[in-house]
Amino acid sequence: MSVVVAVDAGTTGVRAFAVDERGAPVGWSYREFPQHFPQPGWVEHDADDIWAAVQATLAELRAALDRPIAAVGITNQRETAVVWDRRTGRPRHRAIVWQDRRTAERCHSLRDAGHLPLVRQTTGLVLDPYFSASKLAWMLEHGGVEADDDLAFGTVDSWVLWNLTGGAVHATDPSNASRTLLYDIRAQKWSPELCDLFGVPMSSLPEVRPSSGRFGTTDDGIPVSGIAGDQQAALFGQACFTPGMTKNTYGTGSFVVMNVGPECPPPVEGLLTSVAWTLASGETAYALEGAIFVTGAAVQWLRDGLGMIHSADEIEALARTVDDTEGVYLVPAFTGLGSPWWDPYARGAVVGLTRGTGRAHLARAVLEAMAFQTRDVVEAMCAASSHDVAELRADGGASGNDLMLQLQADQLQVPVARPKVQETTALGAAYLAGLAEGVWSSTDEVAAHWSLDARFDPRASKAGADAKHAGWRRAVDKSRNWAT
Numbered sequence: 001m002s003v004v005v006a007v008d009a010g011t012t013g014v015r016a017f018a019v020d021e022r023g024a025p026v027g028w029s030y031r032e033f034p035q036h037f038p039q040p041g042w043v044e045h046d047a048d049d050i051w052a053a054v055q056a057t058l059a060e061l062r063a064a065l066d067r068p069i070a071a072v073g074i075t076n077q078r079e080t081a082v083v084w085d086r087r088t089g090r091p092r093h094r095a096i097v098w099q100d101r102r103t104a105e106r107c108h109s110l111r112d113a114g115h116l117p118l119v120r121q122t123t124g125l126v127l128d129p130y131f132s133a134s135k136l137a138w139m140l141e142h143g144g145v146e147a148d149d150d151l152a153f154g155t156v157d158s159w160v161l162w163n164l165t166g167g168a169v170h171a172t173d174p175s176n177a178s179r180t181l182l183y184d185i186r187a188q189k190w191s192p193e194l195c196d197l198f199g200v201p202m203s204s205l206p207e208v209r210p211s212s213g214r215f216g217t218t219d220d221g222i223p224v225s226g227i228a229g230d231q232q233a234a235l236f237g238q239a240c241f242t243p244g245m246t247k248n249t250y251g252t253g254s255f256v257v258m259n260v261g262p263e264c265p266p267p268v269e270g271l272l273t274s275v276a277w278t279l280a281s282g283e284t285a286y287a288l289e290g291a292i293f294v295t296g297a298a299v300q301w302l303r304d305g306l307g308m309i310h311s312a313d314e315i316e317a318l319a320r321t322v323d324d325t326e327g328v329y330l331v332p333a334f335t336g337l338g339s340p341w342w343d344p345y346a347r348g349a350v351v352g353l354t355r356g357t358g359r360a361h362l363a364r365a366v367l368e369a370m371a372f373q374t375r376d377v378v379e380a381m382c383a384a385s386s387h388d389v390a391e392l393r394a395d396g397g398a399s400g401n402d403l404m405l406q407l408q409a410d411q412l413q414v415p416v417a418r419p420k421v422q423e424t425t426a427l428g429a430a431y432l433a434g435l436a437e438g439v440w441s442s443t444d445e446v447a448a449h450w451s452l453d454a455r456f457d458p459r460a461s462k463a464g465a466d467a468k469h470a471g472w473r474r475a476v477d478k479s480r481n482w483a484t
Contacts, residue, residue, distance in 0.1 A: 002070035003027075004434040005061065006426035007054055007164075009076040009156045010230070011097065014050065016057035017426035018065060021439060023449035025421060029060040036094060041101040044094040047082050050156060051163050072164065072218065073226030073433030075233040075425050076156040078179045081135035083204075084159065086150045089167050093143045095156070096135040103134035115197060122184050122191055124264070124273025126342070133181035133198040140199060153204040155180065157227045164224050165216035173211040174275035174284070175232040183208070185275055186264050188284070211277040212432040226432030230425045231255045232276045234395060235287060237428030238419065239450040241443045243285075244387030247424070248374055250398035252300075253338070254292040256377040259285050260385045268384040270340030271377075279443075280436055288385060290339030290377030294332040295370045296398045301334070302366060308359050316403045319364035327352040329475035330365040333482075340380040341480065349479040352471075370398065371407040372472040378412060392416045395424045402454070410460035411469060420453040 003026055008015040013032040020026050031053040036044040079098035084091045107127045116127050125131055136153055139145040155176045161169055177183040182200060184191040195202050209215060214225045228236060235257045238247040243261035248254055259276055264286050276287035299315050302308045309315055333346035378389055391414055394405055399418050409416040421427055431446050440446050
């Protein structure tokens, strides 16, 4: 029996992850790589370090496997910009990471110049240094990168693909292309107008191919047949194939992503629109996405900033020692508020404190904040898409917290489902690759392999949930526009 391997090139490390024909994990390997912070607000990676981690994890995984590999899929941190030389294969500059903020002034000036409507309508995104285009423009203008015929640009998937195929293939997929600020998500092609706006030579861009389909082969003949950005890959790994199906990855922050079907929706205030994936048949799914900046990071703050807990997994037991927060709300706007507010001037707030407030109330307020923020995003998505969410599929590290998922179900008034396989990002990349190579015959077969670990049905009344959420919204109002 063969396996499918996913290369998950994340922000701090690379994981190689193998699954069998039932979608069950059969092995994995992980390597971290260095982070570089040359100035405050600047974050860089050495692309060679990423490739070395890919090589090491694949070698270790293959040595442990006792069966052939049918296909390799790639998933990745999305907006990080990599440039290299087609002739030598060497990076021309350190990769500028999605977290990097050095181009904030450039994006602000483009907004002031009136370019935001074009960007919103063409890409579904906003003018923000988060995305790739302004990073590439900075490298061309300030980083000593020459715009010659040998210049190759890509997100991390393109760099990994280039190296896996020995420099034979310079390509990406629509899910990654749609996070660059250079891709027309309706026409599904690079936008000459946006490339001109950012000063990006179109000759440097990768070919855009379907997310599921053979891109090339490794030097020993293994097909590389699936690519998707991490959040879209997680949506695929969660088998969210029907419009309205939604997942949330609860990590340091959270990413709520809804499949909205084959028609690209108009831009929605407070939300991002991306291509979720394109299959070999040409079938495309679009997605609405909401980025929540701080969820699990608030637990880390309780641990490291306040010293209230010694480890993150203590928070659930502590929060369970009280029945409710007794009116305490914590708004974790430590770096502003993300979707659906997009308020960079919001700041963290704790409201409703009394003399009786203790550690447990704050701990429970942190968990409730995760649920409230997700509800805000889901409600915005439902209003924008005309799709109701019948169930939220949860993954990510914080999804192991049963109390938080119960609070989430209560707030949404729909079930929350946690799958047995939590590595949904790698699983999605593996499924895309395996579909292309016939390991799985259809998305229906992939969906049949999704298996439930735990399901949380609403216990609170709608009236009770709404009353708590109304208090949350009052607290959010207090936190907004705080910084000047």
